[in-house]
Amino acid sequence: MDQKHRILIVDDHTLFRAGLRALLSEDPGIEVVGEAADGRDAIRAVAQLSPHLVLMDLTMPSMNGVEAVTEIKKRYPEVRILVMTLHRTEDFIHASLRAGADGYILKDATPEELGLAIRRVLQGKTYLSLDVSGKLIDGYLGGGKSGADTSVFDTLTHREREILKLVAEGKPNKGIAEFLNLSVKTVEKHRSNLMTKLDVHNVAGLTAYAMEKGLVVT
DSSP, X not given: OOOOEEEEEEOSOHHHHHXXXXXXXXXXXXXXXXXXXXXXXXXXXXXHHOOSEEEEOSOOSSSOHHHHHHHHHHHOTTSEEEEEESOOSHHHHHHHHHHTOSEEEETTOOHHHHHXXXXXXXXXXXXXXXXXXXXXXXXXHTTOHHHHHHHHHHTSOHHHHHHHHHHHTTOOHHHHXXXXXXXXXXXXXXXXXXXXXXXXXXXXXXXXXXXXTTSSOO
């Protein structure tokens, strides 16, 4: 008997995970080996379960999908990752692909398209939903303006993204320092670096940017 493809589902919505698991269970060549509700849990699950493929949502609490893709690919480059999301803007597409995602499919895809995407990615190929491909082409023909913005986001360190997320959630410097076990001065330095890199100079601007990038769940 051929080995089944081991799949991990990562999404913060319980009902969505249950529906996806039920759908995938109809394929005799697939075994859903586990589920995770955020990026941190996803990294731990990959270490414990050794999936061949991760179906990864983007907007999740604690650690978002782009950060999780980056970390999983760094530690386990052989694991294939198919982003499955509602987000169809160029920022999310570019950030996911630069993080190392092997495919990008929208949640309104048909079951047939999902099956095709999974097969392609497991074969070592890249799969992009038709609408996603169109966005990338439009962005390229338009001069790739949005890609420049995404590249700034890509320069943020993991710590800076953590602090950006906490600032956007309304935590003061002292609260962030205690949560991350840092000094207040270190947090202030990171905030200053964030504002310089992003050319944003107030908390409202940082919050709006964090929401745009999916770091904060609304």
